[in-house]
Amino acid sequence: MFILSNASNSGASFNYPPVNNTGAYIPVPKKIKPQPLPVSGIDFFFAAVVLVFSVFFVSTALFSGFFKLGFTVSYVLYFIISTVYSVKKGDVNFSVYGITCGVLALSAAGVFTFFTDILINMILLVLIVFLNSMYLLSLRAANIYSGGSYLSLIDAIKFVFYIPFRYLPLTARSLFSRKGKNKKALYILLGILISVPIAAVVTVLLVSSDAAFEGLVTFVFKNIGLTFLKLVLGIAAFPFVFTQLFALRYDLVKNDKAMVIKDSTKVQKLQPIIGNTILCVVSVIYIIYLFSQTAYFFSAFSGFLPNGYSVSQYARRGFFEMCAVSVINAGIVYLSMLLLKRTDNKLLNRFSKALLIFISLFSVVFISTALSKMWMYINRYGFTYKRLLTSVFMIILIITFVLLILKIIFKKFPFAALLAVFVCAVVIAVGYADISRVCAKYNNYVTETRIVFNMDGYYAMDLDDSAIPYVVELVETDGEKLRGPIQTWLYDRWFEDYYEKHNRDEVKSVFAYNYSKSSITETFKRLEKKYNYKSHYALHGDKPYENGYFYNYEGYLWELENPEDSVEYVD
Secondary structure (H helix, E strand, C coil), rough: CCCCCCCHHHHCCCCCEECCCCCCEECCCCCCCCCCCCCCHHHHHHHHHHHHHHHHHHHHHHHHCCCHHHHHHHHHHHHHHHHHHEEEEECCCCCCHHHHHHHHHHHHHHHHCCHHHHHHHHHHEEEHHHHHHHHHHHHHCCCCCCCCCCCHHHHHHHHHHHHHHHHHHHHHHHHCCCCCHHHHHHHHHHHHHHHHHHHHHHHHHHHHHCCHHHHHHHHCCCCCCHHHHHHHHHHHHHHHHHHHHHEEEEEECHCCCCCCCCCCHHHEEEHHHHHHHHHHHHHHHHHHHHHHHHHHHHHHHHHHCCCCHHHHHHHHHHHHHHHHHHHHHHHHHHHHHHCCCCCCHHHHHHHHHHHHHHHHHHHHHHHHHHHHHHHHHHHCCCCCCHHHHHHHHHHHHHHHHHHHHHHHHCCCCCCCHHHHHHHHHHHHHHHHHHHHHHHHHHHHHHHHCCCCCCCCHHHHCCCCCCHHHHHHHHHHCCCHHHHHHHHHHHHHHHHHHHHHHHHCCCCCCHHHHHHHHHHHHHHHHHHHHCHHHHHHHHCCCCCEEECCCCCCCCCCCCHHHCCCCCCCCCC
C-alpha cells in the first residue's frame, strides 16, 4: 500500500476525479462548442464587402493621413455597411438616444476633413467609437444597460474589445463549415489562392510582350511594398470587423451576459441619518469657507486682483482648486444618490435632497469664479489654446452640475443620457469652430483695437495650421516680443507642412485632402517669397533660429522684403 505525501510538502499536485458519497466515479462533462449558425447568401455578400472596406480603410484612412478626408469617407461607408447588415427586416429597434448617437458620430467624423487639431481629433476619435457602439447596439436592442446609463460605457467597451475576439471562431465556423453553400465559399477562397501565382505568370508574359501594358504595370506596382502592407493589414482587420457585425446581426451580443455589473438597487444602502450627518458636515465647511474667502473668492467677478497674485497665478490657482473641488463634490453627490436609503419620512428625504442641491450649487458657484478668473487672464493677455480649452471645460462642468441638480429633484430625469449627448455635441462644436483659428482671429482683433497691450507672440506655438493665415497678419505689427516667436513658428510650419511635402516624389491621394492644410498653400507661397525662406534653408537647413529668433546682417529676418537679399545666420 502506498501513501501519497501532502502536495504542499512534496511540491507536487494531484487532480483526483470527482466522487460522490458512494465513491462512484463521476465523468467530467466536456465543454460543447457552439454549433455553426445557419447563414445565407447575404452573409457571404457582406463578408466580401467588409473585406474590401477593411483594405480601403487601411489605405485611405491610415496611409493617406489619419485626420483627413479618407477617415471621414471611410467612416460614412462603415456606417452605411454596418447599419444595412446588422439589422434584419422587421427586427430593428429605433430609439431617440440611439439615432442621436449615430448623427453625432457622423458629425464628429466630418471634423477630420476640415481641421487637424491633434488633441481635439483624438478626443473625437474616442467619442466616435463610443457613439457608434451606442448606435449599433440600440438598433438591435443588444445593450445590457438602458441607453444613456453611465454603465453604457461597459456596453461600448464590451462591443469593441470583447465581442470580436469572443465570437471570431464561431463566425468562421458558420461561414466555412463543410455543409451546403458554406462548402462552396471554401472552394471559392481556394480558387482565389490558386489563381494568384497563375495571374503573376500571365502578367509577366504580357509585360514582356507589350510596352504599353508594361508602363501600366510599372505605375501600378511602383510602390508594391506599401501596397502589399496595406493589403495585409486590411485582411488582418477584416475578421474582427465582420465578427462584430455578425455577432450583432445574429443576437450573439444581445444574449452574451459577460461583463454584467451588479444592479445598484441591490447595493447595501446607507442609513439616512448617517448620510445626512456627513452631508451636513461638508456643507458647513463650505459655508465657512465662503465667508472666510469672500474677498478672494469673488474678486474676479469685479475684475479685482488680490495682493500678492499675478493674473496668471490667480487664474491657474483658481482652475486647479476648481478641479479638485469638482471631483470631490461630484463623488459625494453621486455616492449619496447611490447609497442613501430612502425612507417613508418625506421630510428626511427632502432634507437629503436639499443638502445635495446645496453642494451642487456650491460647485456651480465655485466653477463660475474659476471661469471669471480665467477670463480676467484672457482680457489682459489674449487667447491661447490652453486658456480657451480650459474655459470650455469649465462650462461643461457647470452644465454637468446643473443637470445633476435636475436629477436630484426629478428621480427619472435622464441625467446620463443628456450629459453624454451634451458633452459630445460640445466637443464636436469645438472641433468645427477650431480653437486655433478662434485664438488667432480674437488676438488679431484685440491687438489691432488696442484692447490688449500685453500680447505674447509665443501663444502661436500651440496653434494648428488653420491659424496661419490669421497669425501672418500679426507679423508686421510693432514689437519684437510679438514678431520674433511668430516668425519662428511660421518658418517651422513652412518647412514641415509645405516645403518637405511639396518636394517628396509621391502620388498625392484625394483622400489626403484636409481643408486646413490646403488653405495655407497660398499663404506659404507668399511667405516663402517675401522672407526668402528657401535661401535661408539652403544656408542653414532646418535650423531656423537661435534663442527663438531669426538673424541676418540687418537684424531680424522678417525685415527682409527683397527675395534676392542674402541671408546670414549668426551662431
